[in-house]
Amino acid sequence: MGDTLPRLRITRRSGKVRVVAEAGATLAVEGGSFVPGEDGVVDIRAFGGSVLEVRCPAGSDLTISTSSGAIDVRGDAGSVKVTTKSGSVAIERATAVNARGASGRVDVGACTGECHVVFVSSHVSIGEAGRAVIATVSGNIDVGAVDDAEVKTVSGTISLAARPGGRLAARSISGAVEISVPSGSRPATHLKAVTGRVRSECEPGHDGEIRAKSVSGSISVTCR
Amino acid sequence: MPVTTTVTGTIVFTDIVGFTQLTDEHGDDLALTLLERQEELVQRALPDTARVVKELGDGLLLWFDDPRTAILTTLALQRAFEEESDGDLPMWVRIGMHWGCPRARGDDIVGRDVNLASRITDLAAPGEVLCSEATADEAGAVPGVGFEPLGPVYVRGIADPVPLVRAFAL
Numbered sequence: 238m239g240d241t242l243p244r245l246r247i248t249r250r251s252g253k254v255r256v257v258a259e260a261g262a263t264l265a266v267e268g269g270s271f272v273p274g275e276d277g278v279v280d281i282r283a284f285g286g287s288v289l290e291v292r293c294p295a296g297s298d299l300t301i302s303t304s305s306g307a308i309d310v311r312g313d314a315g316s317v318k319v320t321t322k323s324g325s326v327a328i329e330r331a332t333a334v335n336a337r338g339a340s341g342r343v344d345v346g347a348c349t350g351e352c353h354v355v356f357v358s359s360h361v362s363i364g365e366a367g368r369a370v371i372a373t374v375s376g377n378i379d380v381g382a383v384d385d386a387e388v389k390t391v392s393g394t395i396s397l398a399a400r401p402g403g404r405l406a407a408r409s410i411s412g413a414v415e416i417s418v419p420s421g422s423r424p425a426t427h428l429k430a431v432t433g434r435v436r437s438e439c440e441p442g443h444d445g446e447i448r449a450k451s452v453s454g455s456i457s458v459t460c461r
Numbered sequence: 462m463p464v465t466t467t468v469t470g471t472i473v474f475t476d477i478v479g480f481t482q483l484t485d486e487h488g489d490d491l492a493l494t495l496l497e498r499q500e501e502l503v504q505r506a507l508p509d510t511a512r513v514v515k516e517l518g519d520g521l522l523l524w525f526d527d528p529r530t531a532i533l534t535t536l537a538l539q540r541a542f543e544e545e546s547d548g549d550l551p552m553w554v555r556i557g558m559h560w561g562c563p564r565a566r567g568d569d570i571v572g573r574d575v576n577l578a579s580r581i582t583d584l585a586a587p588g589e590v591l592c593s594e595a596t597a598d599e600a601g602a603v604p605g606v607g608f609e610p611l612g613p614v615y616v617r618g619i620a621d622p623v624p625l626v627r628a629f630a631l
Contacts, residue, residue, distance in 0.1 A: 452549070
């Protein structure tokens, strides 16, 4: 496979998928087999047991597709693309994330680049991200620390914590929007709720930008 | 057996996100306003080689003769919907498509490829255009458009996972 990091495509209809990406590891698969694909991507298929476990070098790019199995990525992955109908998704650390599905909790510890999550009813929790692009219908959204975010939900609540100078945009229909900025920050704010309550305790300035809009959900911007 | 023909082209679904919630909170008049506005923007954007097949609650089923036009038109539509959302009420629309060979039944189209296009739409975020890899392959390079592969996706009612692609304006 040479010195380049592997790109792995893991496909499994149901059952848990666990990937451990760690420095110095070589590709190993338990509960399944792997074959190099014609496009340079390694295809991994499960045998049918309860857990498919993959060990790979840190920085490996992963594309994981399941219908209903839980997906658990530990260690330092590269780009992680996940699609599932109802499985929960947990990703410890990655350079980029794109996760899509219907239901099941989504947890991302840290994503240095863009973390793009589209789910219908899942609770989405991201510890930290360079950029977060998130859309849910009813699932709550919680982002611990982010430089740049575009977040939308119909009825879920949104909780975002901006890093210094962060540029955040949040929109909801009925869900509450809560945004916190570092203490002493003076962001430019553009806040509008058609019928919901709007509250900001930050002095206006130019330390980043907060845009929030809702129909009936409340909006609050606080300093932490 | 009814007389049907097989047609080849691009099947597109649009779906207004949050429609039920907005209707519940603001009443049926608002619902009608959103639907009429969506249809108005769609009709204005459609070229001669495309048509509205039918209305489906808060969405539309569209037909395009070729995938390239479908991609360019729906990306332009998303820009129009975004401008529309600058007002007080959001016009959040998700769009999905699949290039295939459904059966024509009068003005309607039916079959596996129609079902697949609908399932792809379910995975799109508001403002996004998602398509099957088959659509992107058939379209080839489209000026001003980028494609991001999202990997294979299991969808309800389809046995094998379907490779999915996000189309975006460059």
